[in-house]
Amino acid sequence: MKRNLTCIICPRGCTLTVETEGDKVSVSGNSCPKGAVYGIEETTRPTRTVTSVVRVSNREDTMVSVKTAEPVPKENIFDVMALIKKASVKAPIHIGDKILVDVCGTDIVATKDVL
Amino acid sequence: MLDHDIVVVGGGPAGMAAAAAAYDAGVKDVVILDREEENGGILRQCIHNGFGLHKLGRELTGPEYAAVYKQKIEERGIKTYNLTMVTDISADRVVTACRRDGIIKIRAKAVILAMGCRERSRGALNIPGTRPAGVYSAGTAQKLVNCEGYMVGKRVVILGSGDIGLIMARRMSLQGAKVEAVCEIMPYSGGLTRNIVQCLEDYNIPLYLSTTVAKIHGERRVEGVTVARVDENRKPIKKTERYIPCDTLLLSCGLIPENELTRTAGIPISPVTGGAIVDEHRQTEIAGIFACGNVLQVHDLVDYVSDEAEIAGAGAAEFVKNGSLAAANLQTLPGNGVRYVLPQRVSSEAKEDISLYLRVTQPFGRVCFTVKSGDEVLSTAVRLKAAPGEMEKLNIKSEKLKTAKEPITVSLEELK
Numbered sequence: 001m002k003r004n005l006t007c008i009i010c011p012r013g014c015t016l017t018v019e020t021e022g023d024k025v026s027v028s029g030n031s032c033p034k035g036a037v038y039g040i041e042e043t044t045r046p047t048r049t050v051t052s053v054v055r056v057s058n059r060e061d062t063m064v065s066v067k068t069a070e071p072v073p074k075e076n077i078f079d080v081m082a083l084i085k086k087a088s089v090k091a092p093i094h095i096g097d098k099i100l101v102d103v104c105g106t107d108i109v110a111t112k113d114v115l
Numbered sequence: 116m117l118d119h120d121i122v123v124v125g126g127g128p129a130g131m132a133a134a135a136a137a138y139d140a141g142v143k144d145v146v147i148l149d150r151e152e153e154n155g156g157i158l159r160q161c162i163h164n165g166f167g168l169h170k171l172g173r174e175l176t177g178p179e180y181a182a183v184y185k186q187k188i189e190e191r192g193i194k195t196y197n198l199t200m201v202t203d204i205s206a207d208r209v210v211t212a213c214r215r216d217g218i219i220k221i222r223a224k225a226v227i228l229a230m231g232c233r234e235r236s237r238g239a240l241n242i243p244g245t246r247p248a249g250v251y252s253a254g255t256a257q258k259l260v261n262c263e264g265y266m267v268g269k270r271v272v273i274l275g276s277g278d279i280g281l282i283m284a285r286r287m288s289l290q291g292a293k294v295e296a297v298c299e300i301m302p303y304s305g306g307l308t309r310n311i312v313q314c315l316e317d318y319n320i321p322l323y324l325s326t327t328v329a330k331i332h333g334e335r336r337v338e339g340v341t342v343a344r345v346d347e348n349r350k351p352i353k354k355t356e357r358y359i360p361c362d363t364l365l366l367s368c369g370l371i372p373e374n375e376l377t378r379t380a381g382i383p384i385s386p387v388t389g390g391a392i393v394d395e396h397r398q399t400e401i402a403g404i405f406a407c408g409n410v411l412q413v414h415d416l417v418d419y420v421s422d423e424a425e426i427a428g429a430g431a432a433e434f435v436k437n438g439s440l441a442a443a444n445l446q447t448l449p450g451n452g453v454r455y456v457l458p459q460r461v462s463s464e465a466k467e468d469i470s471l472y473l474r475v476t477q478p479f480g481r482v483c484f485t486v487k488s489g490d491e492v493l494s495t496a497v498r499l500k501a502a503p504g505e506m507e508k509l510n511i512k513s514e515k516l517k518t519a520k521e522p523i524t525v526s527l528e529e530l531k
Contacts, residue, residue, distance in 0.1 A: 006312045010168045013308030014499070031499075048313065051162050051176055052289060053261055063264040065162035065178050074317065081289050095182055111162065112178035 005042055007035045018043045047071035050080045054099055056114050057088045064093050064114045070106040080104055091115065120144035120435050122210050122223040124201050124376065127156020128417050129408020129424040130229035131184035136428025137227070138191045142435045146221070147188070147195040148212050154188065154195055155181035156231055157409075158417065160258045163282055165309070169418035180417060204228075204380045206401050225403045225431040228377055228391070229424065232370040232409040234279075240368055242274075244331030247338070253279040253367035257286065266290055268363025272340050273297045274328045276304040276311075277504075278415060280367025285314035287365075294318070295359050298326040298342050300349055303478050305369075305504045307415060327351055328364065337362050370413045380404065387455040388412040394443035395461045395469050396430025397423065402439065405431045412457050412472070415506055419472070441465075445488070445519055450526025452476055454503065461523065463516045471509045473525055478502045481530040484509055488519035501527065 001021075007014040007030060016029045016039045027039030041047065049071045053063040072080055080103055089099050091114045100108040120142045123130045126149030134145045147154065158166070161177030168174055171183065188195065196212065199219075203211040210221045234252040251259075251267055257279065259265045271287050273280045276299040284294045297315060302325050304311055315322055323342065329351040330341040339360040343351035372389040382399045383392050390411040391399040397407050407427035408420045434440055443460035456473045471486065479501045486494040486509055493515045501507060509525065 006308050008309035008313050010309075013312075013505075048317070049164050049174075050289070051164055053162060053264060055264055061263055063262060065176060065261065067162075067164060067176055077289070077317075081291075085290075095179060111176040112159075112182065 003043065005039060007038050009034045009038050046074040048074055048077060050077055050084075051111070052081060052084045054084060054108075055088045056091050056093070058090045059114060062091070062114060064089060064091075064099070065111045066099050066108050067111050068103070068106050069109045072104045072106060076104040080108075084108060116209075117219060117221045118223075119146045119221055120224045121146070121227065121431050122208075122221050122225075123147045123227045123229055124204065124210065125149060125156065125229035125231060125408070125410070126151070126154035126195055126197070127229060127231050127408065128158055128181065128184060128420050129231070129410070129427075130154070130156070130227070131181075131188055132421040132424035133227045133229055133405075133407055133428035133431070134193050135184065135187040135191060136425040137432040138193060138428075140429045140432035142432040145193050147193060148199045148201050148210070149195060149197050150200040152197055154185055154197070157254070160254070160261045161282075162261045163286070166417050169416065170421050171418075177417075184421070201376060204376045204404070206381050206404075208403055223403075224435045225405065227424075227427055227431050228399075228404065228406040228410050229408050229427075230373045230376065230410040232372045232413055234366070235369045235371060237366060240274075240366065242328055242331055244340075245333055247331070247333035247336050249333065249337030249363045250331065251363070251365055253277075253283045253365045256363075256365050257283055260286060260290060266292070267365075268292060268337075268361075270295060270361045271363045271365060272328070272342070272359055272361045273365045273367060275299065275367035275369070276306050276322060277367045277369065278306045278310050280365065281306045281310040281314040283365055283367065284320050285318060288318040288320065292363075294320045295361055296320070296342065297322045298328060299324050300327045300345055301325070303502070307504060308502075329356055331364060332358075337364055340364055370409065372410045372413065374410060377406070377410070385455070385459065388457060392459045393457065394440070395426075395458050395465055396433070396440055397427035397458065398430055398434070398440060398443075403431075403434055405434075412455075415504060419506060419508070423472075445516070446522040447471060448522050448524045449473065450487075450524040452479065452482070452501075452527040452529075453525050456523075456525050461516065463519055465513045465516055468513050469511045469516065471511065471523075471525060473507050473509070474503055475501045475507065475527065476503065479527065479529050482527045483530055484525060484527050486511055486523060486525050488523045489521040491519065493519065493523065497530070
């Protein structure tokens with residue numbers, strides 16, 4: 001099976017051609033090794049980093065931005081969002097602090113300081 | 116009247132990188148003036164990832180990228196005046212700013228303009244219809260959702276496929292809204308390809324090209340919009356009109372460099388970029404005043420903003436130390452397929468290699484860029500593709516410039 005993809009690793013956006021034959025996956029059109037890895041992953045197990053915000057309960061009108069520490073499987077994006085939406089956190093918060101642990105195989109971490 | 120060597124107007128990514136670079140180039144008396152309560156500029160609301168791949172070699176979110184530069188400012192002890200709104204810059208480099216405790220005036224040896232840009236508004240777009248609540252610029256919606264935790268709507272149409280529009284299409288979807296359509300008046304998207312993939316395709320959001328919003332409906336709140344395909348003059352075609360029910364319309368229809376202060380100072384502005392005309396140090400036509408970041412030209416990537424700001428910071432430091440910079444005697448001009456080239460002037464005595472930044476006029480396949488002065492070829496570069504939404508960068512060796520006398524022209528040729 002042949003499939004055309006746009007690489008999203010960097011803003012260059014290479015057009016990749018991914019060919020699948022049984023278990024064998026080959027990638028062409030990439031400008032760097034990361035593109036080859038992306039082509040294979042995107043075809044076999046697509047993942048995304050999810051970013052959102054969590055309310056800071058002890059600060060007025062304040063949100064802290066968060067992300068998944070590692071990319072999560074694409075089909076889990078809305079499971080992750082459901083947990084993030086329910087969460088709240090207390091300041092002080094520092095970049096990298098874990099806001100939620102073990103969410104779809106990774107953690108939710110803060111991406112800014114709220115002191 | 117206060118005195119400082121370098122005053123940086125704006126504490127966003129451009130201002131912070133410029134201030135740090137000026138400091139590193141040996142001018143320690145640098146201050147930043149910023150109207151917000153903390154530095155970071157637009158990055159504070161850009162919570163998505165994808166920043167820093169070029170510049171820092173890792174993928175960060177906007178607030179994380181800002182934090183890297185905030186730390187540089189803190190480590191160097193560079194003072195920031197926050198909640199400080201600059202109201203005037205004079206050609207002789209007196210900066211006037213308004214603060215809660217009153218007005219301050221700073222006399223500077225060099226000024227770096229880093230005020231960023233703002234979004235084109237509904238008024239500027241002249242969209243017909245009623246004036247209900249629920250029409251936001253994409254960036255305003257982004258600030259409300261990401262910084263203030265206020266969800267702006269449930270059923271959304273987005274006009275304009277620039278990067279902010281695409282990012283907000285995904286953001287609204289993640290927060291549970293239904294994004295009915297992204298309409299783009301041009302026959303191609305102005306956003307990065309990767310954003311079309313990961314913001315629209317991932318969430319099955321349709322992108323309608325050559326399509327605009329012809330009318331806004333609703334009394335108190337938006338109830339729907341009429342969309343229509345446009346002809347080659349970008350005028351809506353009546354018979355293609357269709358109604359999309361929605362409660363929110365987001366506008367992502369271009370960014371305008373925020374150059375009111377620049378104009379008051381009498382600095383010439385390029386009608387194409389909307390920013391000042393500059394030399395290779397990013398010095399404007401008024402000596403000692405520099406510009407960088409989105410106030411100079413609207414960028415797609417913050418990484419390039421940081422690069423540009425570092426050039427401006429180093430240039431300003433050199434100006435403060437020497438009292439002048441080598442005259443930029445060579446003009447740069449856009450040729451075939453190129454909309455603009457920046458810087459617009461360069462010096463044949465440039466000590467270091469120079470990068471020319473440019474945008475093309477329309478999407479192209481494989482192209483070859485040629486930089487020429489008269490008949491002499493200064494540099495060539497092949498790209499697999501070129502699009503107006505993706506800024507190009509071409510390098511010229513400084514020794515090539517030494518013999519150049521005539522204007523430098525950048526043109527492209529499409530390859531088979």
